[in-house]
Each structure stands twice: as structure tokens, then as C-alpha cells.
Amino acid sequence: MKCQKCDKQATFHITDLVDGKPNELHLCEECAGAFLAPSPEDANEMLPAMAGLLAQHLAVGETAEDLARLDQRSCPVCGITFLEFRKQGRLGCPHDYVNFAAELEPLLLNIHGETRHVGKVPKYCASGAEQQTQLIRLRREMKEAIAAEEYEQASLLRDQIREIERSREPHGEE
Numbered sequence: 737m738k739c740q741k742c743d744k745q746a747t748f749h750i751t752d753l754v755d756g757k758p759n760e761l762h763l764c765e766e767c768a769g770a771f772l773a774p775s776p777e778d779a780n781e782m783l784p785a786m787a788g789l790l791a792q793h794l795a796v797g798e799t800a801e802d803l804a805r806l807d808q809r810s811c812p813v814c815g816i817t818f819l820e821f822r823k824q825g826r827l828g829c830p831h832d833y834v835n836f837a838a839e840l841e842p843l844l845l846n847i848h849g850e851t852r853h854v855g856k857v858p859k860y861c862a863s864g865a866e867q868q869t870q871l872i873r874l875r876r877e878m879k880e881a882i883a884a885e886e887y888e889q890a891s892l893l894r895d896q897i898r899e900i901e902r903s904r905e906p907h908g909e910e
Contacts, residue, residue, distance in 0.1 A: 739764035811835045813873045829872050830865060867900055874900070 737746045740762050748768035750761040763771060807819035816828035818836060827833065833840060844851050874897050881890035 737762050739767050741767040806839065809836070813869055813876075815876050829869055831869060867904060871897060871900055 738744070739746045742764060744764035744766070746762035747765055748761075748763045750763065750768070750771070752759045752761060761771070807822070808817060810817045811828055811832050812835070813831040814828035816832060818839065821827055821832070821836070827836075841851050874893050878890050878893040878897065881887070881893060
């Protein structure tokens with residue numbers, strides 16, 4: 737089978753859902769790479785459309801004002817805004833799931849079919865999650881203190897970070 741964009745042999749067969757209907761694409765390696773990883777110019781053109789689709793999936797209100805207000809909301813722990821999440825597709829810390837719960841729930845349900853994690857969890861993760869969250873918050877606060885030239889506050893935060901990191905090290909490895 738030949739590529740639908742050029743005359744080379746098609747090695748990638750992609751099924752894309754458009755308006756709920758399957759759309760098959762048969763592409764060579766180069767055309768598939770261009771399709772799956774658009775150039776920065778193409779990505780910039782696609783961002784508004786992707787933002788609109790994401791907003792629709794997130795069941796955001798009808799007005800642009802609601803979306804603008806939502807985009808300005810930020811996590812009190814890591815400081816990521818909802819706009820940053822929409823652009824990057826990644827959250828900053830575990831508290832973002834709580835902070836943006838109403839907006840993320842429809843998206844997670846649509847993607848995963850569940851809103852709770854049902855897979856495996858690393859054994860070491862449960863006890864260290866709170867400390868990891870505290871480290872994220874302290875590092876953000878330290879960066880803010882440095883930016884505001886509050887060096888004494890930044891040094892206190894640095895000391896707190898070091899203390900938490902020391903307590904997390906396995907005993908006997910100093």
C-alpha cells in the first residue's frame with residue numbers, strides 16, 4: 737500500500753477518530769513523523785484549536801471569560817496554572833488533581849474510563865508522597881524569595897529543604 741501523501745511505501749497505518757467516525761491514514765515513515773510531531777509553526781496554528789477541544793472536553797462554561805478565569809487559577813503547592821497544564825499536558829504535583837478536580841474529572845473519565853487509579857502503586861511512594869509535595873512547595877517558595885531578593889528567607893527555606901532531604905536518605909549512607 738502506498739502513502740496517502742507521497743508515493744512511498746506506507747509503513748504506518750493510523751486510525752484517527754473524527755467526530756466519532758474512524759478515519760484511516762496510510763503513511764510512510766517521513767509523513768507519519770510529520771503527522772504525529774507537527775513542526776513548531778503547525779503546532780502554533782493548532783494550539784487554539786486544541787485549547788478549544790480541551791475546553792470542550794473539560795465541560796468548561798460557554799464563555800471565554802470562564803475559560804480565562806480558569807486559566808488563571810493556580811495550585812497553591814507547585815504554582816502551576818491551569819493554562820500551563822493545558823499547554824504542557826502535564827500537572828505539576830499530586831495536589832493539582834485536588835485543586836483542578838472539577839475540570840479534570842470529565843477529562844480523565846473520557847480518556848481512561850475511570851476517575852480513580854486502579855493499577856499498581858510503588859511501595860515506597862505512599863510514605864514519601866507528602867514529603868515530596870512539601871519539597872516542591874519549599875523549592876517554589878525559595879525561588880520566589882530569591883526573585884524578591886529576600887535572601888534570609890531563601891536561606892531558611894534552603895535549610896528546610898536540606899533537612900527533609902537528609903531525613904529521606906537511607907540510614908548508613910552518609
